[in-house]
Amino acid sequence: EPEVTQTPSHQVTQMGQEVILRCVPISNHLYFYWYRQILGQKVEFLVSFYNNEISEKSEIFDDQFSVERPDGSNFTLKIRSTKLEDSAMYFCASKLLPGQGARRPSTDTQYFGPGTRLTVL
Amino acid sequence: QKEVEQNSGPLSVPEGAIASLNCTYSDRGSQSFFWYRQYSGKSPELIMFIYSNGDKEDGRFTAQLNKASQYVSLLIRDSQPSDSATYLCAVNSPIVNYGGATNKLIFGTGTLLAVQP
Numbered sequence: 163e164p165e166v167t168q169t170p171s172h173q174v175t176q177m178g179q180e181v182i183l184r185c186v187p188i189s190n191h192l193y194f195y196w197y198r199q200i201l202g203q204k205v206e207f208l209v210s211f212y213n214n215e216i217s218e219k220s221e222i223f224d225d226q227f228s229v230e231r232p233d234g235s236n237f238t239l240k241i242r243s244t245k246l247e248d249s250a251m252y253f254c255a256s257k258l259l260p261g262q263g264a265r266r267p268s269t270d271t272q273y274f275g276p277g278t279r280l281t282v283l
Numbered sequence: 284q285k286e287v288e289q290n291s292g293p294l295s296v297p298e299g300a301i302a303s304l305n306c307t308y309s310d311r312g313s314q315s316f317f318w319y320r321q322y323s324g325k326s327p328e329l330i331m332f333i334y335s336n337g338d339k340e341d342g343r344f345t346a347q348l349n350k351a352s353q354y355v356s357l358l359i360r361d362s363q364p365s366d367s368a369t370y371l372c373a374v375n376s377p378i379v380n381y382g383g384a385t386n387k388l389i390f391g392t393g394t395l396l397a398v399q400p
Binding site for chain 2 (some may be wrong): 195197203204205206207220249251255268270271272273274275276277279
């Protein structure tokens with residue numbers, strides 16, 4: 163069964179450094195998302211991406227964050243200057259486009275990758 | 284602010300019993316409702332989705348939706364120790380500019396379920 167994959171599984175960085183988290187969504191999915199989960203807290207939406215542009219971003223997703231689909235398979239989240247409070251699990255998710263041949267609500271279902279644990283020291 | 288509320292637990296049930304997990308949501312525009320299971324340190328794993336009022340059964344799991352009361356629940360029959368995990372309720376929140384097609388998920392804090400052998 164196709165899966166969302168993420169690399170690396172764990173990233174340790176110094177405060178102020180740039181990090182890039184990588185995701186490979188399920189191959190026929192067209193909507194991509196990043197979520198984060200601070201230890202012990204709820205999963206929070208960061209950004210959604212469709213047709214090579216951001217469709218929505220949360221208040222968390224400030225100018226330090228950016229997303230990119232550099233090629234046909236990868237979807238990346240960049241944090242330009244990491245802060246201590248950026249330490250969290252970051253999850254990538256993807257889903258189908260409505261009308262991609264699947265019945266609703268399959269097209270509403272987001273499939274999550276295994277996550278990248280980011281530790282900022 | 285759109286909210287999804289869950290009792291954080293822990294909910295402790297004996298093996299073989301029925302576990303009942305509850306969730307309320309604030310946005311009446313929500314259209315789809317999801318239950319994810321999350322083991323410690325792992326990513327959310329989809330258990331069930333529901334979008335129509337009433338019950339939906341899948342094996343040992345039953346999801347219940349009451350849109351008038353803005354209430355979603357998950358029943359786990361014949362609970363097993365391997366069911367011990369945090370159960371996340373998630374509600375889709377349509378993104379206005381894209382007609383809801385790119386809906387983001389709003390998660391609750393999750394309910395920790397502990398099934399005692």
